[in-house]
Amino acid sequence: xxxxxxxxxxxxxxxxxxxxxxxxxxxxxxxxxxxxxxxxxxxxxxxxxxxxxxxxxxxxxxxxxxxxxxxxxxxxxxxxxxxxxxxxxxxxxxxxxxxxxxxxxxxxxxxxxxxxxxxxxxxxxxxxxxxxxxxxxxxxxxxxxxxxxxxxxxxxxxxxxxxxxxxxxxxxxxxxxxxxxxxxxxxxxxxxxxxxxxxxxxxxxxxxxxxxxxxxxxxxxxxxxxxxxxxxxxxxxxxxxxxxxxxxxxxxxxxxxxxxxxxxxxxxxxxxxxxxxxxxxxxxxxxxxxxxxxxxxxxxxxxxxxxxxxxxxx
Amino acid sequence: xxxxxxxxxxxxxxxxxxxxxxxxxxxxxxxxxxxxxxxxxxxxxxxxxxxxxxxxxxxxxxxxxxxxxxxxxxxxxxxxxxxxxxxxxxxxxxxxxxxxxxxxxxxxxxxxxxxxxxxxxxxxxxxxxxxxxxxxxxxxxxxxxxxxxxxxxxxxxxxxxxxxxxxxxxxxxxxxxxxxxxxxxxxxxxxxxxxxxxxxxxxxxxxxxxxxxxxxxxxxxxxxxxxxxxxxxxxxxxxxxxxxxxxxx
Numbered sequence: 001x002x003x004x005x006x007x008x009x010x011x012x013x014x015x016x017x018x019x020x021x022x023x024x025x026x027x028x029x030x031x032x033x034x035x036x037x038x039x040x041x042x043x044x045x046x047x048x049x050x051x052x053x054x055x056x057x058x059x060x061x062x063x064x065x066x067x068x069x070x071x072x073x074x075x076x077x078x079x080x081x082x083x084x085x086x087x088x089x090x091x092x093x094x095x096x097x098x099x100x101x102x103x104x105x106x107x108x109x110x111x112x113x114x115x116x117x118x119x120x121x122x123x124x125x126x127x128x129x130x131x132x133x134x135x136x137x138x139x140x141x142x143x144x145x146x147x148x149x150x151x152x153x154x155x156x157x158x159x160x161x162x163x164x165x166x167x168x169x170x171x172x173x174x175x176x177x178x179x180x181x182x183x184x185x186x187x188x189x190x191x192x193x194x195x196x197x198x199x200x201x202x203x204x205x206x207x208x209x210x211x212x213x214x215x216x217x218x219x220x221x222x223x224x225x226x227x228x229x230x231x232x233x234x235x236x237x238x239x240x241x242x243x244x245x246x247x248x249x250x251x252x253x254x255x256x257x258x259x260x261x262x263x264x265x266x267x268x269x270x271x272x273x274x275x276x277x278x279x280x281x282x283x284x285x286x287x288x289x290x291x292x293x294x295x296x297x298x299x300x301x302x303x304x305x306x307x308x309x310x311x312x313x314x
Numbered sequence: 315x316x317x318x319x320x321x322x323x324x325x326x327x328x329x330x331x332x333x334x335x336x337x338x339x340x341x342x343x344x345x346x347x348x349x350x351x352x353x354x355x356x357x358x359x360x361x362x363x364x365x366x367x368x369x370x371x372x373x374x375x376x377x378x379x380x381x382x383x384x385x386x387x388x389x390x391x392x393x394x395x396x397x398x399x400x401x402x403x404x405x406x407x408x409x410x411x412x413x414x415x416x417x418x419x420x421x422x423x424x425x426x427x428x429x430x431x432x433x434x435x436x437x438x439x440x441x442x443x444x445x446x447x448x449x450x451x452x453x454x455x456x457x458x459x460x461x462x463x464x465x466x467x468x469x470x471x472x473x474x475x476x477x478x479x480x481x482x483x484x485x486x487x488x489x490x491x492x493x494x495x496x497x498x499x500x501x502x503x504x505x506x507x508x509x510x511x512x513x514x515x516x517x518x519x520x521x522x523x524x525x526x527x528x529x530x531x532x533x534x535x536x537x538x539x540x541x542x543x544x545x546x547x548x549x550x551x552x553x554x555x556x557x558x559x560x561x562x563x
Contacts, residue, residue: 086462087460087466089481090485091484150470
């Protein structure tokens with residue numbers, strides 16, 4: 001079922017079309033990454049979904065409901081929104097920041113406190129320590145987590161993120177991406193994320209939409225974009241170097257494993273990507289590894305040959 | 315070291331406060347001090363009315379005009395920082411600046427011709443004088459709120475009024491208080507010329523002294539006004555410090 005339907009949507013400023021006839025169906029419970037250079041219209045598409053920017057023509061439906069049939073404030077309170085540089089309210093404590101939307105929706109004080117603590121724990125921030133701190137007392141990574149917690153406070157079905165990790169340094173950024181994936185899997189929320197970073201799109205997106213000059217050039221799985229680019233611009237964004245490695249990074253060992261245990265000293269986790277398995281095999285000088293799930297049960301094996309075949313152009 | 319300094323600050327504050335109240339309620343304590351300044355045979359301590367009553371009226375004048383400047387200045391500041399009011403920003407800026415560049419005496423004269431002698435022309439003049447710092451600081455305070463914060467407030471689903479009341483004004487408050495501070499000091503001093511158009515305030519003491527060539531009166535009036543300004547400026551500074559401490563960016 002699609003959670004967000006974008007149908008022939010355009011945004012025009014005078015004769016200039018910032019977004020030009022975009023149509024997309026976003027499946028419930030997935031992460032969709034909108035990628036493109038600056039000025040490609042990716043942020044505008046996102047901002048039209050919660051009506052921060054008005055649609056010129058076309059319709060957008062969220063959860064089967066036309067967004068124009070609700071007031072902008074009611075619509076926005078039903079969705080999470082995360083922006084670059086987090087936009088935390090500097091005069092409000094962490095707890096008050098997270099409580100913003102529940103307060104607007106007039107939840108009871110008890111329900112709000114409970115939800116705030118729940119979210120702080122979900123994001124590994126001890127409520128006793130962090131609830132009463134002000135944003136400037138937190139590190140960049142912590143501020144970013146509070147920003148996401150605030151967006152999730154009223155249990156929205158849709159989360160919109162505009163360059164959410166843009167202001168973070170690479171190490172924290174990677175951690176934030178892993179955390180987001182975990183949280184997304186845990187609450188099954190539908191996420192639409194804008195980024196200019198193709199690596200980020202590949203790391204997070206179930207689907208990727210490549211935008212350029214207001215148009216969606218290609219909308220498909222990361223593998224599609226990599227293996228069957230619909231437009232030279234998509235190739236340009238993904239880059240032609242290390243294509244095989246990027247492809248291997250998209251495949252999990254558990255999805256490619258041969259159900260046959262081999263005599264090798266190396267056992268690797270099932271969630272590892274083929275790229276990680278390849279790297280480990282190369283490093284250890286082994287021709288093959290057994291693959292085990294988190295319970296320690298061996299699912300089968302992967303050989304160098306198999307991995308190299310998986311990374312071939314198709 | 316720092317503790318010792320703040321102790322000193324409180325000691326000075328207390329001293330100034332005691333001096334102020336003594337000058338207002340027990341002026342006779344200062345006879346020997348003022349005696350050399352009064353002409354032979356003339357009264358040394360102001361005797362044409364109660365200094366306490368005049369001080370209170372002076373304060374009322376300042377408070378009344380400040381309240382009006384505050385209401386006008388902040389609402390104008392809010393209006394011109396809305397998208398719909400942005401066109402009026404240059405116009406309202408020049409009006410507020412004009413209020414400031416007019417000499418106080420000229421404003422008083424114009425106000426007298428409009429509403430007659432007494433308290434009202436002084437109130438009008440003082441309101442105009444306090445308007446500029448409060449208006450300018452409100453505009454600056456509101457414009458200083460980071461864009462990402464405004465964007466987040468909108469994206470969370472706050473109505474424009476909720477955004478203003480819960481986010482923008484609280485964040486602009488320290489600067490608005492700074493404006494109030496400046497306006498208060500200007501007005502405590504400027505209010506003295508209200509006496510020229512028959513408003514009841516401490517200016518009477520000074521003018522009485524000037525008319526009778528009695529410097530003791532002039533100094534008494536001047537000292538009370540000056541100390542009042544220092545004390546109120548300091549109190550507002552403390553309030554402002556408390557506010558900014560709560561929300562260091």
